[in-house]
Amino acid sequence: MRLFDKRIISHFDYLLILFVLPLIYLSYHLISETNEILANKQLIYFTLSFFAFIIVFILPIRKKLRLIPFLYWLGILLLLAVEFWGVTKLGAKRWLPLPILNTTMQPSELIKPIYILMLGYLIHNRPPPKKGYGFNDFAYFSFYILLPFILIAKEPDLGTALVLLLVGYGILFIVGVNWKIWTSIVLVMGISSPFIYTYLIKDYQKKRIKDFISEKPSYHVQQSIIAIGSGGLTGKLSEDATQTQLKFLPIATSDFIFAYFVERYGFLGAIGLIFLYGLLIAHLLTLNYYFKDDYVIRVFASGLGLLLFFNMSVNILMVIGFAPVVGLPLPLFSYGGSSFINFIVIFAILENLLAFRYMDLYNYERKL
Numbered sequence: 541m542r543l544f545d546k547r548i549i550s551h552f553d554y555l556l557i558l559f560v561l562p563l564i565y566l567s568y569h570l571i572s573e574t575n576e577i578l579a580n581k582q583l584i585y586f587t588l589s590f591f592a593f594i595i596v597f598i599l600p601i602r603k604k605l606r607l608i609p610f611l612y613w614l615g616i617l618l619l620l621a622v623e624f625w626g627v628t629k630l631g632a633k634r635w636l637p638l639p640i641l642n643t644t645m646q647p648s649e650l651i652k653p654i655y656i657l658m659l660g661y662l663i664h665n666r667p668p669p670k671k672g673y674g675f676n677d678f679a680y681f682s683f684y685i686l687l688p689f690i691l692i693a694k695e696p697d698l699g700t701a702l703v704l705l706l707v708g709y710g711i712l713f714i715v716g717v718n719w720k721i722w723t724s725i726v727l728v729m730g731i732s733s734p735f736i737y738t739y740l741i742k743d744y745q746k747k748r749i750k751d752f753i754s755e756k757p758s759y760h761v762q763q764s765i766i767a768i769g770s771g772g773l774t775g776k777l778s779e780d781a782t783q784t785q786l787k788f789l790p791i792a793t794s795d796f797i798f799a800y801f802v803e804r805y806g807f808l809g810a811i812g813l814i815f816l817y818g819l820l821i822a823h824l825l826t827l828n829y830y831f832k833d834d835y836v837i838r839v840f841a842s843g844l845g846l847l848l849f850f851n852m853s854v855n856i857l858m859v860i861g862f863a864p865v866v867g868l869p870l871p872l873f874s875y876g877g878s879s880f881i882n883f884i885v886i887f888a889i890l891e892n893l894l895a896f897r898y899m900d901l902y903n904y905e906r907k908l
Contacts, residue, residue: 593884595888634646634695
């Protein structure tokens with residue numbers, strides 16, 4: 541049993557933890573400088589995420605892959621339930637009430653790990669041919685990608701919906717799809733863009749786009765750019781970071797925490813933070829090379845890497861005025877419980893898939 545335990549731990553990916561811990565430390569440090577109460581709440585989220593990681597890590601995911609479709613459709617039902625029984629906050633209906641706990645849950649967050657696992661399960665059962673997936677396979681996978689996209693976009697939560705859409709098709713791109721299909725998609729998107737803007741995008745979303753392309757950015761973005769510019773090359777001391785300390789910078793601990801980080805640590809700090817994210821994402825994507833025949837690991841690692849990349853990119857571009865403000869947090873960095881715990885759970889699932897990939901071999905040897 542002792543040898544078995546050692547072999548499980550030996551396949552644990554310690555580099556992932558090494559890349560994630562600095563992000564968590566920097567996040568807590570910034571939040572504690574701004575708001576001690578929020579920092580204490582974040583410590584609670586850290587503690588909950590630690591126990592969530594342990595629980596998810598020891599689950600028999602490999603043995604229960606056949607349950608993934610059930611979990612996927614359960615997630616779809618929860619997204620449908622939002623339409624009928626959802627709680628509206630700030631003009632968006634994204635939450636379901638939990639009367640016993642006197643709180644709410646956000647199905648669009650819960651479905652992220654299930655969504656990536658579902659794609660891994662489907663691709664595992666239908667691996668790509670040498671020339672990549674053809675039209676029939678592409679349409680088959682697209683159904684499972686587009687269904688949650690439509691339901692989440694309808695809430696409306698276009699930012700999360702688009703990220704999941706890009707993650708889904710990004711996974712297919714990495715695994716392999718015939719180039720003719722991608723060419724057709726680009727042409728269709730180019731032709732249909734005016735129709736999508738005119739009839740499918742809501743008025744407030746059009747306003748965000750207009751504000752983005754107008755010469756004068758919104759108040760939030762203006763203050764964010766001022767905070768970033770005032771950081772200079774190496775940043776300021778906490779008491780000198782006036783944009784944040786004097787409350788000019790809105791939502792400094794969540795959506796616009798990157799602006800506060802640059803105000804404190806300057807251009808060099810920003811480059812360092814982006815580089816750290818880059819190392820984490822690159823490491824996740826390189827798992828495709830080491831596990832060429834294990835599509836569950838390939839898809840899940842790629843999905844997590846793409847999820848981090850798109851969330852990080854949109855948040856940073858939004859903060860510097862290069863993208864519309866859509867309310868996507870900086871992953872593992874912005875204040876908040878649901879997004880942080882969800883990412884930790886996704887990391888735990890990946891570590892589980894990696895550490896227990898030889899489980900059948902271990903069981904066979906023990907029987908002998």
